Amino acid sequence: MTPQDQDAFEELLANCADEPIRFPGAIQPHGLLLTLSEPALQIIQVSANVETLLARTPPSLIGQPLHSLIGTEYTAQVLDALAQSAFSEAAPLHFELNGTAFEGLLHRHQGVLILELEIHVKNFQPRNVAGINIHLGRMLQRLQAATTLQALYDISVKEIQAMTGYDRVLIYRFEEEGHGQVIAEASDPSMEVFNGLFFPASDIPEQARELYRTNWLRIIPNADYQPVPLVPKLRPDTQTPLDLSFATLRSVSPIHCQYMKNMGVLSSMSISLLKGDRLWGLISCGNRQPLHVPHELRMACQTIGQVLSLQISAMETLELTRQREAKIETLALLNQAMIDSSQSVFDGLAQHPATLMALVEADGIAMIEDKQLHRYGNCPEPEEIRALHKWLQARDEPVFASHHLSSVYPPAAQYQSVTSGVLAMSLPKPVDNGVLWFRAEVKENINWSGDPRKPLDLENSDAGLRLRPRTSFEIWKVEMAGISRKWSHGDVFAANDLRRSALENDLARQVRREQEAVRARDELVAVVSHDLRNPMTVISMLCGMMQKAFSSDGAHTSRRISTAIDTMQQATARMNTLLEDLLDTSKIDAGRYTISPQPLDVGHIFEEAQSLLTPLAQDKDISISFEADPDLRVHADPERLFQVLSNLIGNAIKFTPRLGTVGVCAKSVGNEIVFSVRDSGEGIPKEHLPHVFDRYWTIKEGNPTGTGLGLYITQGIVEAHGGHIVAESEPGQGSEFRFTVPRLD
Structure with a gap:
């Protein structure tokens, strides 16, 4: 073929794929x-x-x-x-x-x-149309009684051939790679046998497959027909060709008609086999002479196709269930190994390489976790495994399976005799990890119907070069290299299930480690708080005694020592407060914060708060008020409730400028008492407001000693009482904090 002919061939091939078979006109x-x-x-x-x-x-x-x-x-x-x-x-x-x-x-x-x-077809000979329903009923019973898929296939082709009289009836199954294989056949003895042969994907283009998927049946009584045009050619309302996708009489591609003739048949009928909404295969019928099967008989054949589709789906699902059940015991053993491991899930799996290999009938296995690589059985070299694993990570697929690895990962061709198939799984972790199962190359001869590399050819005609379907369907043997045994649905299920178990165990380990870390931190905080509290108390007492010994009216040196002692007392008080806050925070984080609620009178609480906090407000000339509905009683821990009020009121006084106002009130709303603390301070910026109750959040400006734990602890105390707390603020107009406590009836 000249370069020009090759270019013409490629162009015609592209046009063939785009042929408007739904709009033949x-x-x-x-x-x-x-x-x-x-x-x-x-x-x-x-x-x-x-x-x-x-x-x-x-x-x-x-x-x-x-x-x-x-x-x-x-x-x-x-x-x-x-x-x-x-x-x-x-x-x-x-x-x-x-x-x-x-x-x-x-x-x-x-x-x-x-x-x-x-x-209408009259005097149809192969079977009396009147007896179709009786025969169909018996056949459906036979289909339902079949115990294997092959029995289903064989019954179907034999019965359809007997009913219709076609010279050849076969079942054609589409493979994942796109090509198809004849898996059952009933033929006249004089017909060429296709059973077991593979046909290239190009024999049934994608758009033709889509029509098979959406139509259960298609018939061509005579491939030698002359197409009958529609008048007018275009639809008058849309000026477009009429879509004949669902028309029984739709004209078919002339290339397909020639394909039929090259196969030695002039009549055909195709019945689709679906699995869900996916085209699984075809029942293909062919006859050497023109044959027009009547509508009633076609509908019976369509029913057979529909029942066969359901049976295939049911039996394949049953087979998948069997495959899965066969893996359950091994998966349970590996799950227990991951649980028992003191290190990691991959360390647990590494202790059982033979079990892992037997799980999916692999020839070799590799386990990767960070810098560690364990290999067992027949595997590629370590650097080859690392490179393959890096490529798998880039694909970002939790489970990957291929029985022809070199077709998607070319470097694998260098070691295809050792590994032609790989099944792999990994976990979403920050370090490299995964399990890779390997299968060796299995060389086999595939019998094709004709040369699969030449599904179409060129021929000269009066109109120039045109495509011609292949004329030879003789057996063409092709040795398949770089291919392993296919991974079954059960194998892929096992990899997915093992990954799920590994993920659950890994997450459980992380949770346990975090819980242990929190527990250790809480214990450390409690020990530090306890061990430091007594020395801090002693230091504070000694500072008081020293303060009395050095009068501020004394010598210059005495005044300096007195000032230093004041600073030490303030630092000691702050450290005590910080220790208390840290202890409360650790309890809240661990969910172990406890309260001792009892009946309380809100008026008495306000009186105590007013006597202790009003002097702080007076130092800044801030007007502070306390208002409560009469006879309000709550069910709360007195010390913790006072801690909440003193923290909120203390903050309000701290962040309110001189001559400002602070208002504290309590009122009954439903089954709760709502407390509020409002100030006339500068307010909280809108972008900060959602974070005021976060741990360690604090306003830095004008608050050099803030720890950022006060509001976090306040929220924890309120929630421990079964209430909730909210903050509202408008910059320049002040803030309001409201919290609820259960009312005591």
């Missing part, structure tokens, strides 16, 4: 097709063979009512059918027009009603 000649407007049922388009079949010219029918062509009685039947909700799935209508019997099929698509009048 024509139908097969074993019937005629009309598109109708609704509700008037005026004829919009009609196939050109209406002239030969019904002696009416297409132009004379466009715009005319349907009854002008088929009569009022048959039109009434069409209207009755349209009144049914599932009319497209109903039995065909039967018409007798111009001496020819027709079966009428109706469906709507893309805003237009399509009526197909298929010529």
Whole structure:
């Protein structure tokens, strides 16, 4: 082939993939097709063979009512059918027009009603149509009684061949790689046998597969037909070709017709096999002579395809369940090994390499955790494993499986004799980690129907170069290299389940470590608080005694010593406060903060707070007020409630400028007492307000001694009482803190 021919071939191949098979603009000649407007049922388009079949010219029918062509009685039947909700799935209508019997099929698509009048097949020989239902019932019972998938396949092809009379009936299954394999066949002895052969993906292009997925059945009675064009060519309402995706009479690609002839058949019928909404395979029927299977028999075959689809899905699901159940005991052993390990989950797995390999029938296994790499069995070299693992990490797939690794990771070709397949899983951790199972290369010969590298060819015609489907279907043996045994659904399930267990165990270990760290911190805080409290008390007492010995009215040296003692007392008091805050914080963090609630009178609490805190306000000439509804009683811990009030009121006084105001009030709302502390200070910036109760948050400006724990502890105390606390603030207008405590009835 010259470079020019090669370029032409590539262009024609691309055009073939884009061939508008849903919009052929024509139908097969074993019937005629009309598109109708609704509700008037005026004829919009009609196939050109209406002239030969019904002696009416297409132009004379466009715009005319349907009854002008088929009569009022048959039109009434069409209207009755349209009144049914599932009319497209109903039995065909039967018409007798111009001496020819027709079966009428109706469906709507893309805003237009399509009526197909298929010529009725009389005296069909292979099986009496009247006995179809009886035979179908018996066959469905046989399908349901089948215990293996292969038995299902064999029953289906034999029965469909007996019912229809096709020379060959086979089941074709699509593989993950895109190509397909014939897995069952019933053929006339004189036919070439295709059972077991593989066919390249290009034999059934993607858009053709989509039509098979959306249509249960397609029939071509005679591949030697001349397409019948639609008149007019385009839909008058949209000026676009008519979409015939769901039309029984839809004309097919001329390349496909030639493909059929090259296979030695002139008639075909295809029944789709679906798994969920995915095209699983096809029941493909072929006959050496033209053969038009009647609608009733086609529907019986379609039913077989639907039942077979359900049975295949059910039996594959059952097989998957069996595969999974076979792994459960081994997975439980490995899970226990991870639990028992004192180090990490990967260390636990590394103690059981043989069990891990047996889990998925691997030839070798590698475990990676940070700098550690454990290898068992037949594995690539360490640096090769590290490079492969890095590539797997970049893919970011929790579980990866391939039985042809070099096809997606070319460096694997260097060690494909040792490893051609890999199954891998990893955990979301900051260090490199993972388990990689390896399978060795298994060289085998694959029998293809013809050369898979040449599904299409070029030929010269009057119009120039054009594509020609391959003419040879002889067995073509290809040795497959760099391929291992496939990983089964059970193998992939096992990898996923092991990953889930490893993840749960790893997270449990992290939680335990964090809990132990918190417990150790709490114990340290408690010890430090206890051990320091007594010395700090002694220091404070000694400072007081020394203070009396040095009068501020004494000598200059005495005044300096007195000032130093004041500073020591302040520092000691601050350290005591900080120790108390740290102890409270550790208890709140650990969820061990306890209170001793008792009945309290709010008025008495306010009196105590007023006597202790008013002097602080007076030092800054701040006006402070306490207001409470009469006879308010709460159920609270007196020391902790006073701690909350003193913290909030103390902050309000601290951050309110001279001559400002602070108001404290309490009132009954439902089953709670709402306390509020309002000030006229500078307020809290809006971006800081959501964080005021965070641990260690504090306003730095004008608050050099703040620890950032006061409001955090205040919130913990309130919540320990079963209440909640909120803060509101407007810069320049002050702040308000409100908290609730259960009311005592």
